[in-house]
Amino acid sequence: VNRRGVITINLSGRGSPDRYPTLPVKIIDADGQVKARTSITTLAPTTVSFDRTDAPLFAKLYLPSGKTEILPLCADGAWTEKIEFSVGTESPGESMAWSVMRIDLNRKLGPLMKHPGMQDAWLQMWELDNGSRHWKQVPLNVTQTVHSDLAVQLELPRSQQPRALVTSLGATRPQVISLPPRRELMVLVTTGHSVSLQSAARVLVRGYGADAEGILEFLGNGSIDAVDTVLDPDSAVAKRLLQDKVQDPIAATAAAYYLLRKRDWERLPQQWLVNLAKWFSWIPDTHLIRDASQIQRGMDSKEAPALAAKSLQDTLALGLPFFAEAASLMEELLYYAQRSSRPRDQNDNALIAAMLAARNPAGLTFGFFGEAPSEPLTPLRMYSKGLRTLPLGAKLMALGRETLVLANVIATTAIAGRLNVARGRKLTTEFVLMAGDVLGSIRRRVPGSTKKTFFLRNVYGPGSPPSSLDRLLILIWGGRCIAVALVIGAVWQLYPFSDLSSASQPLFHSLVATFVWVMVEIVCAKTALDDARATLKKIEVTP
Amino acid sequence: MTQIRMRPAGTRPATHVLVIGVGYYRHLLDGPEPRKKGVHLGLSVLESPTLSAEKFARWVLGTDGSSGHRLNNPTAPLATVEVLISSRNPVSLEVDGRSYVVERATLAAVRAGFDRWIEEVKSSEANVGVIYFCGHGITGNGSEHYLLVDDHGAVANRPFETGSFDITTTVRALWRVVRAQLYVFIDACRTSHLRLADNMGAKPAPLLQEGASTKYINQGTTRIEAAGEGLPAYGDSNDVSRFTEALLRALNGYSGVPQAGTKNWLVNGEALSQAMPKLLGVVSRERKYYIGKGDIQSCSPERSGPSDVPLHVRVEPPNVKVEIEITPEEFQTHGDFTMKDLVFSSRPPLTGGRTTGVWRTEAPRGTYAIRVFSEAKVFQDFDSGAQSVDPPTYRLPVELQP
Numbered sequence: 001v002n003r004r005g006v007i008t009i010n011l012s013g014r015g016s017p018d019r020y021p022t023l024p025v026k027i028i029d030a031d032g033q034v035k036a037r038t039s040i041t042t043l044a045p046t047t048v049s050f051d052r053t054d055a056p057l058f059a060k061l062y063l064p065s066g067k068t069e070i071l072p073l074c075a076d077g078a079w080t081e082k083i084e085f086s087v088g089t090e091s092p093g094e095s096m097a098w099s100v101m102r103i104d105l106n107r108k109l110g111p112l113m114k115h116p117g118m119q120d121a122w123l124q125m126w127e128l129d130n131g132s133r134h135w136k137q138v139p140l141n142v143t144q145t146v147h148s149d150l151a152v153q154l155e156l157p158r159s160q161q162p163r164a165l166v167t168s169l170g171a172t173r174p175q176v177i178s179l180p181p182r183r184e185l186m187v188l189v190t191t192g193h194s195v196s197l198q199s200a201a202r203v204l205v206r207g208y209g210a211d212a213e214g215i216l217e218f219l220g221n222g223s224i225d226a227v228d229t230v231l232d233p234d235s236a237v238a239k240r241l242l243q244d245k246v247q248d249p250i251a252a253t254a255a256a257y258y259l260l261r262k263r264d265w266e267r268l269p270q271q272w273l274v275n276l277a278k279w280f281s282w283i284p285d286t287h288l289i290r291d292a293s294q295i296q297r298g299m300d301s302k303e304a305p306a307l308a309a310k311s312l313q314d315t316l317a318l319g320l321p322f323f324a325e326a327a328s329l330m331e332e333l334l335y336y337a338q339r340s341s342r343p344r345d346q347n348d349n350a351l352i353a354a355m356l357a358a359r360n361p362a363g364l365t366f367g368f369f370g371e372a373p374s375e376p377l378t379p380l381r382m383y384s385k386g387l388r389t390l391p392l393g394a395k396l397m398a399l400g401r402e403t404l405v406l407a408n409v410i411a412t413t414a415i416a417g418r419l420n421v422a423r424g425r426k427l428t429t430e431f432v433l434m435a436g437d438v439l440g441s442i443r444r445r446v447p448g449s450t451k452k453t454f455f456l457r458n459v460y461g462p463g464s465p466p467s468s469l470d471r472l473l474i475l476i477w478g479g480r481c482i483a484v485a486l487v488i489g490a491v492w493q494l495y496p497f498s499d500l501s502s503a504s505q506p507l508f509h510s511l512v513a514t515f516v517w518v519m520v521e522i523v524c525a526k527t528a529l530d531d532a533r534a535t536l537k538k539i540e541v542t543p
Numbered sequence: 544m545t546q547i548r549m550r551p552a553g554t555r556p557a558t559h560v561l562v563i564g565v566g567y568y569r570h571l572l573d574g575p576e577p578r579k580k581g582v583h584l585g586l587s588v589l590e591s592p593t594l595s596a597e598k599f600a601r602w603v604l605g606t607d608g609s610s611g612h613r614l615n616n617p618t619a620p621l622a623t624v625e626v627l628i629s630s631r632n633p634v635s636l637e638v639d640g641r642s643y644v645v646e647r648a649t650l651a652a653v654r655a656g657f658d659r660w661i662e663e664v665k666s667s668e669a670n671v672g673v674i675y676f677c678g679h680g681i682t683g684n685g686s687e688h689y690l691l692v693d694d695h696g697a698v699a700n701r702p703f704e705t706g707s708f709d710i711t712t713t714v715r716a717l718w719r720v721v722r723a724q725l726y727v728f729i730d731a732c733r734t735s736h737l738r739l740a741d742n743m744g745a746k747p748a749p750l751l752q753e754g755a756s757t758k759y760i761n762q763g764t765t766r767i768e769a770a771g772e773g774l775p776a777y778g779d780s781n782d783v784s785r786f787t788e789a790l791l792r793a794l795n796g797y798s799g800v801p802q803a804g805t806k807n808w809l810v811n812g813e814a815l816s817q818a819m820p821k822l823l824g825v826v827s828r829e830r831k832y833y834i835g836k837g838d839i840q841s842c843s844p845e846r847s848g849p850s851d852v853p854l855h856v857r858v859e860p861p862n863v864k865v866e867i868e869i870t871p872e873e874f875q876t877h878g879d880f881t882m883k884d885l886v887f888s889s890r891p892p893l894t895g896g897r898t899t900g901v902w903r904t905e906a907p908r909g910t911y912a913i914r915v916f917s918e919a920k921v922f923q924d925f926d927s928g929a930q931s932v933d934p935p936t937y938r939l940p941v942e943l944q945p
Contacts, residue, residue: 031801033801056885058910068933224813298719298759301754336755357685360772
């Protein structure tokens with residue numbers, strides 16, 4: 001009896017097929033034992049053979065986001081000859097469907113612009129002048145913008161210069177994100193993450209090519225096993241990336257990162273890395289991989305510091321490394337470079353050290369906290385900058401902001417038990433932030449040129465900033481709250497809580513009731529505000 | 544010296560574990576001999592690391608009566624455990640009827656323990672070496688991670704002369720020296736400290752120093768740190784830290800990949816890398832501590848090397864925490880769910896539902912069909928089709944139609 005089975009697996013992807021990377025598929029049995037493995041693409045079906053068993057078998061597809069899909073190979077007792085996986089279907093629109101590979105869209109995501117601080121969110125483009133090694137801010141040219149409630153996607157034109165995006169999204173420090181030259185790019189701002197418990201807004205960059213993105217996303221998530229399948233020595237992808245003449249240098253770089261992590265010296269000849277860095281010298285990562293590989297293979301300890309220092313220097317001259325994988329190599333090279341005796345290396349070393357201390361990748365893309373590509377914001381720098389450079393006005397504003405947050409916490413605590421605490425807190429936070437927008441006093445400082453800065457709220461049109469009606473409502477309610485607060489404050493002076501006697505308890509209770517009433521009014525105002533907005537707001541484009 | 548030997552010297556291959564837990568820092572705030580501000584760095588004595596390290600050591604040794612689990616690696620059985628714990632009260636471990644009083648984790652003791660550990664691990668390339676640390680961790684103006692031990696600040700004028708070491712460089716040096724599989728678990732903060740950054744080169748030294756002249760020979764390393772760059776790790780007083788809790792859960796049944804040709808489940812680098820970020824999120828959420836607005840303590844496992852020798856082997860399939868999220872919310876109290884195992888059809892289906900919020904259950908990993916239905920026909924039935932339910936967590940959002 002022929003127990004050998006063959007199945008054809010098709011992968012259909014929403015939108016253009018070249019958007020999706022090569023993905024691993026395993027044929028598994030009931031116990032999860034792997035019977036066969038292959039990789040599939042949206043470009044052509046794949047055929048895989050396996051040994052049939054009496055127990056059911058399944059085909060399991062692995063996505064870089066950590067998700068898996070599974071299909072049975074038997075239906076109604078008969079072996080299936082063909083199965084099809086579909087990807088990208090969860091995306092709200094075709095143009096963003098590629099992101100399904102990299103984030104978990106199955107989870108409930110809140111509207112992007114409702115996240116704290118997103119009304120002030122901005123993006124800047126910086127370019128490196130190769131000659132002077134000086135970064136300068138340039139206008140952020142966007143060829144097309146697509147947005148939905150959940151995400152914004154900006155399409156950026158090709159550039160010959162090394163670039164970096166500087167973003168400020170919500171409550172965190174500004175972030176510098178490396179962008180590769182010579183490629184048209186898509187920048188997605190979303191609250192989606194591959195680990196579904198995180199929720200802060202973040203940036204995903206697309207444009208490296210689907211293969212590179214797949215390999216590096218798997219590596220970043222610790223799924224080396226998945227890359228083992230995709231880059232199996234006999235696979236078409238491995239041959240295309242590593243053996244043939246390099247046609248996709250960025251994907252080849254991604255494959256080199258994988259092989260270096262695996263310490264697969266045999267498949268990663270040093271000469272191949274030398275050639276890669278020579279032929280595609282505009283990719284900073286190729287220099288780091290070549291030199292880190294040299295040091296990892298063992299070399300004269302006296303020569304390692306000079307090599308490492310030069311490698312880091314070359315990288316900075318080319319901009320920023322493209323990929324987050326570079327950080328561990330930079331860390332290693334820096335260790336040796338710091339032992340270099342050349343004084344001119346020390347500034348570069350300090351800059352690299354700061355980038356690493358402020359490290360904050362944007363998914364698979366190299367990134368760090370910073371206000372400009374040459375100004376990483378390490379926690380220590382943030383601290384000293386805050387102390388030394390903030391003008392008095394900014395300090396007072398920061399103080400005001402902290403006071404508002406504190407008031408929010410106190411208010412939330414006060415109404416606990418009467419309202420759902422989480423909802424009360426969220427609404428109060430929104431109210432405080434909205435009031436801040438109106439008053440214009442707690443909006444954060446934008447470093448660099450504001451004229452060249454791209455504000456995300458502009459994408460959403462006039463619906464997002466407070467309308468005249470919003471302003472009026474907020475001022476009315478704000479005024480009432482202040483008046484009540486003044487009364488409470490005055491009474492507090494007369495009747496300090498420490499002296500609270502049974503005679504003053506009715507007064508105290510009435511004050512608490514007043515306070516709760518004010519909070520309820522705020523919630524009502526928020527509801528009214530939402531209703532008013534829904535009526536007045538433009539209809540948003542949902543791609 | 545607190546080396547607990549479980550197998551005769553020379554047993555190969557074998558697993559060798561180094562456990563360091565530091566809570567009662569002598570010279571930090573609240574310690575018995577506190578030093579001045581520039582020395583203690585604003586850091587104080589901790590309670591959680593000692594409990595965490597002790598719990599991890601007891602799990603390794605199989606003396607943790609509460610869980611009944613222990614390290615099990617048939618191909619590399621446990622041979623030695625080096626335990627160093629600085630606790631307010633002395634810690635002792637009972638192993639096979641013998642009592643071991645655990646030595647305090649001073650730098651000298653840590654160095655001596657590490658030296659014994661590395662000699663054991665180097666004895667065979669089929670060995671498995673484990674380093675576990677729980678205590679204070681800091682960074683300076685670079686990315687090296689420095690771990691503080693019992694006697695940090697003993698010499699007030701040179702606070703980094705004793706009581707701290709560089710784990711980042713130590714691991715990198717291990718790759719040139721140790722062929723065996725390594726697991727490195729660092730349960731410590733990675734926050735920056737100005738004093739260290741200002742220290743102009745007087746940085747803590749690694750436990751192992753190597754040049755560049757030798758090749759990376761290590762066959763595989765899984766390194767998991769409890770916090771991202773510049774971020775804190777958390778522990779609750781009088782309780783095991785969040786990271787260690789997540790690690791123990793991963794080891795005790797919420798992670799694993801099938802071992803080829805057997806019914807066993809391997810807890811290796813691949814399994815831990817998949818499980819730890821999610822489990823750390825689950826533990827953080829259970830303990831209701833969120834960092835910032837919505838983000839939680841997260842870790843980024845790093846794997847390297849060509850092989851992935853398991854740390855632990857389980858006979859039972861891993862468990863999965865299942866969450867079914869029903870929308871619209873009003874249907875949550877009107878519906879039920881069943882999870883039917885598509886492979887072992889004789890198993891009774893898991894059932895639940897009719898509660899507000901997310902529906903939760905636990906299931907052995909497997910392939911299931913999940914059906915959501917309403918007996919009163921309040922909404923249309925939902926059938927998920929085949930779903931691969933893999934550890935440690937599985938979540939199914941279901942949008943029901945009236």
